Amino acid sequence: MPQIKTQDFFDASALSIKDPELRQALQRVGTGFDNARREAIDEVSAEVWEQWRESARQIKEHTIDHLDYYLELLHDNVTKNGGQVHFARDAEQANAIVANLVKSKGVKIVTKGKSMVSEELSLNPVLEGLGTEVYETDLGEYIIQLANETPSHLVAPALHKTKAQVAQLFSDKLGVPYTDDIEEMARVAREALRGKFLAADMGISGANFLVAETGSLVIITNEGNGRLCTSAPRIHVGITGMEKVIPSLHDLAVFLRLLPRSATGQRLTSYMSMVSGPRRESDEDGPEEFHLVIVDNGRSKMLADPKLRESLYCIRCGACLNICPVYQKVGGHAYGWVYPGPIGAIVTPSLVGLKQAKDLPFASSLCGACREACPVKINIPRMLLHLRQELTESSEPAVNSTPALESILARCYTATMSHPTLLSMGTKLLKLLQIPVARNGRIQKAPFAPLSRWTRSRDLPAVPQRSFREIWRQELSGSNQSHQ
Amino acid sequence: MSSHRSTPKDEFLDSVRNALGRQSGSPPKPPYLHLEETLAQLESQAQELEQRVSDNLDALLSELAETAQLRGWNVCRAANPEAAIGYVESVVTGLKVGQVVRSAQEVFDQVPVERALQNLGISVVAIARDDQHTRDQLRNEIIASGVGITGADYAVSETGSVVVMPRLGLSRLVSLVPPVHIALVRAQDVVENLDDVFLLRRLEYHRNGGDMGSYLNFITGPSRTADIEQTLVVGVHGPKEVHMVLLG
Amino acid sequence: MPSALGPKASLYVTCVIDQLYPEVGVSVVRVLRHLGVTVDFPPDQTCCGQPLFNSGFAAQARQLARRVLLSFKDASYVVVPSGSCAAMMRVFYLDLFDNDPVMRQQANEFSSKVYEFSEFLVKVLNVTSVGAQSAGSATYHPSCHLLRELGVREEPQQLLANVDGLEMVDLPNKESCCGFGGTFSVKYPHISEDMVTDKVNSVLSTGADTLVSCDMSCLMNIGGSLSRQRKPVNVKHLAQMLDREAS
Numbered sequence: 016m017p018q019i020k021t022q023d024f025f026d027a028s029a030l031s032i033k034d035p036e037l038r039q040a041l042q043r044v045g046t047g048f049d050n051a052r053r054e055a056i057d058e059v060s061a062e063v064w065e066q067w068r069e070s071a072r073q074i075k076e077h078t079i080d081h082l083d084y085y086l087e088l089l090h091d092n093v094t095k096n097g098g099q100v101h102f103a104r105d106a107e108q109a110n111a112i113v114a115n116l117v118k119s120k121g122v123k124i125v126t127k128g129k130s131m132v133s134e135e136l137s138l139n140p141v142l143e144g145l146g147t148e149v150y151e152t153d154l155g156e157y158i159i160q161l162a163n164e165t166p167s168h169l170v171a172p173a174l175h176k177t178k179a180q181v182a183q184l185f186s187d188k189l190g191v192p193y194t195d196d197i198e199e200m201a202r203v204a205r206e207a208l209r210g211k212f213l214a215a216d217m218g219i220s221g222a223n224f225l226v227a228e229t230g231s232l233v234i235i236t237n238e239g240n241g242r243l244c245t246s247a248p249r250i251h252v253g254i255t256g257m258e259k260v261i262p263s264l265h266d267l268a269v270f271l272r273l274l275p276r277s278a279t280g281q282r283l284t285s286y287m288s289m290v291s292g293p294r295r296e297s298d299e300d301g302p303e304e305f306h307l308v309i310v311d312n313g314r315s316k317m318l319a320d321p322k323l324r325e326s327l328y329c330i331r332c333g334a335c336l337n338i339c340p341v342y343q344k345v346g347g348h349a350y351g352w353v354y355p356g357p358i359g360a361i362v363t364p365s366l367v368g369l370k371q372a373k374d375l376p377f378a379s380s381l382c383g384a385c386r387e388a389c390p391v392k393i394n395i396p397r398m399l400l401h402l403r404q405e406l407t408e409s410s411e412p413a414v415n416s417t418p419a420l421e422s423i424l425a426r427c428y429t430a431t432m433s434h435p436t437l438l439s440m441g442t443k444l445l446k447l448l449q450i451p452v453a454r455n456g457r458i459q460k461a462p463f464a465p466l467s468r469w470t471r472s473r474d475l476p477a478v479p480q481r482s483f484r485e486i487w488r489q490e491l492s493g494s495n496q497s498h499q
Numbered sequence: 500m501s502s503h504r505s506t507p508k509d510e511f512l513d514s515v516r517n518a519l520g521r522q523s524g525s526p527p528k529p530p531y532l533h534l535e536e537t538l539a540q541l542e543s544q545a546q547e548l549e550q551r552v553s554d555n556l557d558a559l560l561s562e563l564a565e566t567a568q569l570r571g572w573n574v575c576r577a578a579n580p581e582a583a584i585g586y587v588e589s590v591v592t593g594l595k596v597g598q599v600v601r602s603a604q605e606v607f608d609q610v611p612v613e614r615a616l617q618n619l620g621i622s623v624v625a626i627a628r629d630d631q632h633t634r635d636q637l638r639n640e641i642i643a644s645g646v647g648i649t650g651a652d653y654a655v656s657e658t659g660s661v662v663v664m665p666r667l668g669l670s671r672l673v674s675l676v677p678p679v680h681i682a683l684v685r686a687q688d689v690v691e692n693l694d695d696v697f698l699l700r701r702l703e704y705h706r707n708g709g710d711m712g713s714y715l716n717f718i719t720g721p722s723r724t725a726d727i728e729q730t731l732v733v734g735v736h737g738p739k740e741v742h743m744v745l746l747g
Numbered sequence: 748m749p750s751a752l753g754p755k756a757s758l759y760v761t762c763v764i765d766q767l768y769p770e771v772g773v774s775v776v777r778v779l780r781h782l783g784v785t786v787d788f789p790p791d792q793t794c795c796g797q798p799l800f801n802s803g804f805a806a807q808a809r810q811l812a813r814r815v816l817l818s819f820k821d822a823s824y825v826v827v828p829s830g831s832c833a834a835m836m837r838v839f840y841l842d843l844f845d846n847d848p849v850m851r852q853q854a855n856e857f858s859s860k861v862y863e864f865s866e867f868l869v870k871v872l873n874v875t876s877v878g879a880q881s882a883g884s885a886t887y888h889p890s891c892h893l894l895r896e897l898g899v900r901e902e903p904q905q906l907l908a909n910v911d912g913l914e915m916v917d918l919p920n921k922e923s924c925c926g927f928g929g930t931f932s933v934k935y936p937h938i939s940e941d942m943v944t945d946k947v948n949s950v951l952s953t954g955a956d957t958l959v960s961c962d963m964s965c966l967m968n969i970g971g972s973l974s975r976q977r978k979p980v981n982v983k984h985l986a987q988m989l990d991r992e993a994s
Contacts, residue, residue, distance in 0.1 A: 155724075238735040
């Protein structure tokens, strides 16, 4: 598992929100990705888009509800194609599988396409520990590999980096002359990786979709690195979460319509590659072996909880990140693990432990924009509320994270609101307490937390002389005729 | 009674079944529509598809040309094979490359670019293994080439894509490694949308008792990235320049 | 034409309005009565339970929800001048009572009676103009729960468009959250402040005199920021804009 820093969310977000370069980079996520997504939707019309979403949702719902059947079907058809399927219950098992392949097949050089699951497993250090050279080939991943950082976005891993930072990085690590010309930097990456692609013994890819009907792995990419990783080496290893399967090749179409548009506004990526086993004897080239590593690593826990199950429908498009006001302000690293943003606030606690990531479900105003943006209509706010409930009400000390003060406040609030006499006493008390701080109907400095956190930048209304219920009783309840 | 040693697969699927509250694996009820379609049904759908494409061919060709251009293809509509060859010649000579690789597909019988290019002093290597050419040697030829030329297994109007399925005579790397890719598309390769391609693939898969080849690529424009400051750059690891020659 | 035989509506006034903005409640009653609605106010009502529910205290929220269901058991329509409270009662009460078939049934029945204020006017009373007047200009902020949980998008804008003399200016990025989110505003004040700053800047960019919304919690948040910055923008609930007796 990569280092977990989810417990630092509050502090990390307080820092990142003030980082001007990061804020500038993050602005592009809204004006760039999200705007492009909206344009792409407008182009096909809202009606058509809604039909696609509903269709995709139903496919995912059905598949996940019958995941055992489809995984078995997938396994059988991959095997029939001449591929080998490996099931890994956790990160350790998955890494061991890949490590064994590396060792037993004499693999010296590995080229990797983008795979969030492989980040989850922390696979690279394991392979490097065996003396293997591992090259991330997706440009964003390549950049963060050089920088020894983790991805900060599902689709654009190096989103947080300015071109000047990348230029410096290339200059330091690759020994090339400093240039912040973006085209030139892409050319540098192309040249640096060219030889690796063609010399690699093993290519590792992720999977956007797995088609059970035909035993196929599908990746959608733009750069060409995904194709090179899956075509040039003698061994191709696909690493995937178990939730990526869809029943039929027929179903792939709607997802290809939804995913690129949701991610970056593209109608379709430059490439869609479908791997159905190793090369056939008659093929001119291609890997001799195809291995599919299907990973659980805690997903069966999400599957088992009917309220969390739909988080497995996620197709990792990043649309929820792009529209989330919290993500837009604090960036991906503050979330402290592999999956940031709204979907991350659900997946990360589910995979690393709820108490470990207890801040994440609360770091949301529940505005619901994520749910609107989600191509498979995942009800993220509802799951956030569910996780908040778990954290607050669980009887297991390993999970329960409510500060004692908050529990007391909640009980007092409930008691007050359960007894109108207590409520009016409470109001009278507040009216007394506010005397020193209320001016012209406003309170500018509340004397205690949590209200003081509010008043550091915002005024509070003072409690007025009469509440509505008093006005009603005294003035309004008598007359029920229309006033003209 | 022999003891049942559970494999990682059994363990894995058991834990999935447990999570779903199921005792044993069983297919969904009712069965999933698209997994129940018979060969006859797929054949019939394919016939409808062919009819629809043939009825709308001109419109589809126009849409393909337009969409492909929007996606970054350089599109040439060639009225006949000579025009196509002329276009390929101009692209290749404009790039000043010494060597070109091509797949060994039917379209090259109709559009014999090889001879034309050789007449211009450009070496053309056909990617097909024989006694003289091993896989490795052919791979080196590809690496040494400035342009890769293929046909198209399908050309999709909806998306502006060319679909290429590596197999005998069609290498994975021809349309990927050289910095320029030219795709020769015949009218008969054109289909309307993604659903069409997948129907035809499924038909082939089931016709063959469960095989549709090892690989398939949709190519929709040149290679690109926006990973640095979300600024679009064309031509990263795949071809920087792609040409679609539409015959007819 | 208003009539004494108009529909009966029970007002759920919300604790924010009851305790902090009673004048909004008064405007709501006046507008409804002007439209011929017989308004009653079940006196036992208090909080709908949303702040507790949003913080994960579901058991306590259920306690308050039961109280609401009891207080309003005889209501034909429950009119709620708050998108978030209306969403709580219409949508989230069903989740709250997931495991209790009897209460869930009650919550279901109750749910069909709950209307947010602007929704009630337009969808139930079929009214988009109440004959109100106003000078000056205003801009409208759609609150998140109103927009996304209840799907109420056009109704407030239709009602505002028909206020005679009022110039409506479109709010840039209007669907962005104001940053309140209940306890979110004090649990993550740095993020909440950043969000409300964006919202305030959008409001100021319109040049409008008044910011209108259907949720006093949003207005408390945005208004609190505006007044701290001493910006002369009024904040008003939709009901106040429609109330002919409000100055």
